[in-house]
Each structure stands twice: as structure tokens, then as C-alpha cells.
Amino acid sequence: MFEHFFQCPYCWEEISVLLDPSVSEQTYIEDCENCCNPIEFRVRFENNELVEFDATSIEQ
Template sequence: MYEHFFQCPYCWEEISFLLDASVSRQTYVEDCEVCCNPIEVTAGFENNKLVEFEARELGQ
């Protein structure tokens, strides 16, 4: 698992999610641990390194 820190697109607090580096491309929804709003996360890995990450408001 890979821990990635970023700002919530709703409340702008720094949070982290655990990402599975064994999955090369993934998109899923997880709630912010601070404001509880749903965040759509897209992540891409190559050779177990994070090469793409986007966190956005759900439905945007």
C-alpha cells in the first residue's frame, strides 16, 4: 500500500489515502476524513511508483 497526502477539494485540509500500488490504474470514491464529503480519486502507478493522481469533488 502507498500512502498519498493531498488537499481535500471541499475543505482544503491535508488528508491522506492508502492506494494499492499493485493496481496500475484505479478510480474510486472515498469520503474525506475531515469533512466527510465524497472524493473521486484517480491514481496511476508504473513500476510501483505513483505517476498520476487526481482528487476531485464527486460529479465534477
């Protein structure tokens, strides 16, 4: 597993997520651990290295 730190698009707090480099492309939704709002993650790995990470708000 790979720990990645980023800024929440809602509350702007720095939080972390655990990413699995064995799956080369991932899209999933997870709630912010601080403000509980849903965040859509788009992640891409190449050769077990993170090459793309995007965390965007889901407009409700």
C-alpha cells in the same frame, strides 16, 4: 501500500489515503475523513511508482 497526502477539494485540509501500487490504474470514491464529502480518486502507477493522482469533488 503507499501513503499519499493531498488537499481535500472541499475543506482544503491536508489528508492522506492509502494506495495499492499492485493495481496500475484505479478510479474510486472515498469520503474525506475531515468533512465527509465524497471525493473521486483517479490513480495510476507505473513500475510501482505513483505517476498520476487526481482527487476531485463530486458535485451533488
